[in-house]
Amino acid sequence: MLKISNRSLIPPFIVMDVMRAANERAASGSDVLHLEVGQPSSPAPKKVIETAQFVLDDDKLGYTDALGISLLREKISGYYRDTYGVNPDPKRIVITSGSSGGLLLSFLSSFDVGDCVGMATPGYPAYKNMLKSLGVKVVEVPVDSKSHFQLKRKVLDKLSENLDGLIISSPSNPTGSMISSSDMRDLVDWCDRRGTRLISDEIYHGIVYGEQASTALSYGTDVIIINSFSKYFSMTGWRLGWMVIPESMIRSIECLAQNLYISPPSLSQMAAVAVFDCMDELNENVARYRINRDILLEKLPNAGLERFAPVDGAFYIYANVSHLTNDSSEFCKRMLSEIGVAMTPGIDFDGINGKSYVRLCFAGATQDINQAAARLQKWLI
Ligand SMILES: Cc1ncc(COP(=O)(O)O)c(C=O)c1O
Numbered sequence: 001m002l003k004i005s006n007r008s009l010i011p012p013f014i015v016m017d018v019m020r021a022a023n024e025r026a027a028s029g030s031d032v033l034h035l036e037v038g039q040p041s042s043p044a045p046k047k048v049i050e051t052a053q054f055v056l057d058d059d060k061l062g063y064t065d066a067l068g069i070s071l072l073r074e075k076i077s078g079y080y081r082d083t084y085g086v087n088p089d090p091k092r093i094v095i096t097s098g099s100s101g102g103l104l105l106s107f108l109s110s111f112d113v114g115d116c117v118g119m120a121t122p123g124y125p126a127y128k129n130m131l132k133s134l135g136v137k138v139v140e141v142p143v144d145s146k147s148h149f150q151l152k153r154k155v156l157d158k159l160s161e162n163l164d165g166l167i168i169s170s171p172s173n174p175t176g177s178m179i180s181s182s183d184m185r186d187l188v189d190w191c192d193r194r195g196t197r198l199i200s201d202e203i204y205h206g207i208v209y210g211e212q213a214s215t216a217l218s219y220g221t222d223v224i225i226i227n228s229f230s231k232y233f234s235m236t237g238w239r240l241g242w243m244v245i246p247e248s249m250i251r252s253i254e255c256l257a258q259n260l261y262i263s264p265p266s267l268s269q270m271a272a273v274a275v276f277d278c279m280d281e282l283n284e285n286v287a288r289y290r291i292n293r294d295i296l297l298e299k300l301p302n303a304g305l306e307r308f309a310p311v312d313g314a315f316y317i318y319a320n321v322s323h324l325t326n327d328s329s330e331f332c333k334r335m336l337s338e339i340g341v342a343m344t345p346g347i348d349f350d351g352i353n354g355k356s357y358v359r360l361c362f363a364g365a366t367q368d369i370n371q372a373a374a375r376l377q378k379w380l381i
Pocket of ligand 1: 229
């Protein structure tokens with residue numbers, strides 16, 4: 001048999017496997033409540049769709065500049081000014097194919113084989129899996145309720161490894177917990193002092209239920225910011241994201257982008273220009289997430305689920321189910337087959353303690369969230 005590279009032998013993204021099982025069940029005629037995949041059930045804003053239709057009729061969809069079209073980069077720069085009061089030069093903004101594309105570019109441009117990168121566990125699994133396939137050593141730093149499920153300077157001080165990079169995510173997937181602005185400043189400072197490249201994944205900014213999320217960009221210029229049109233902007237399938245990068249990295253990232261995929265999708269870029277005029281519609285989505293979140297926080301305890309990570313932002317609840325199972329994967333399979341509710345087992349996000357957790361996504365319709373809570377209560381009590 002011909003060889004398959006060792007670098008491709010990475011674990012699956014389990015949530016995608018769960019989604020396939022849920023879709024197969026739906027295709028066979030059984031109903032499914034989808035609380036597994038982290039995507040808004042609402043479509044892209046109307047104006048984005050109208051703009052895409054207009055652009056399609058005009059049919060001028062060639063390659064664009066590898067770093068993205070200027071108009072969109074300028075709009076994003078303006079968004080930083082209006083939202084956070086910082087003014088990144090549009091030249092430092094790179095349009096990517098989803099934030100997944102941005103993560104890959106940031107890892108390729110920051111790290112070499114054998115480098116060492118720290119991240120919180122539980123955390124987004126693709127960080128670890130992508131880095132492993134690039135030959136980068138991953139240091140998983142456990143976080144829990146004592147650290148607000150986020151990395152803290154004090155914990156990082158105790159690490160024996162010398163980190164070349166640190167990835168943070170606030171609000172986090174899977175926990176929804178956020179890094180306070182003072183902790184964010186501390187983390188940027190900690191990385192600056194050690195020559196550690198900080199990559200801040202800010203994909204869930206805009207979806208918050210208390211304090212506004214703070215951007216690492218407010219505290220340093222050597223940080224790499226990762227963001228996306230997939231979540232707050234409700235454009236998941238358009239596969240568009242962005243990075244804000246240090247001036248010194250512009251050319252190397254441009255060369256990587258040119259060689260890896262030439263340019264991000266033209267249609268999505270042109271349509272996304274309109275999304276910054278759709279804030280009312282986007283904030284209505286966030287209002288729905290808040291209603292769904294409050295329903296679950298009120299009703300899950302009636303089903304015996306009471307221990308959650310703090311749901312400060314994003315659209316996830318990371319619930320402890322250790323009193324019900326020590327195998328969250330089997331638990332989720334049984335839940336799907338017996339009551340048609342799809343959730344993601346915690347082992348996708350934490351190889352050790354994740355067997356005692358499940359992640360629920362509440363970005364769906366409120367009616368589905370109410371039904372899921374009722375089915376769970378009946379099933380578990
Ligand atoms: C924390 C985090 N980062 C990055 C991504 C990748 O998203 P996309 O490639 O759609 O921008 C996701 C998707 O769920 C995520 O949760």
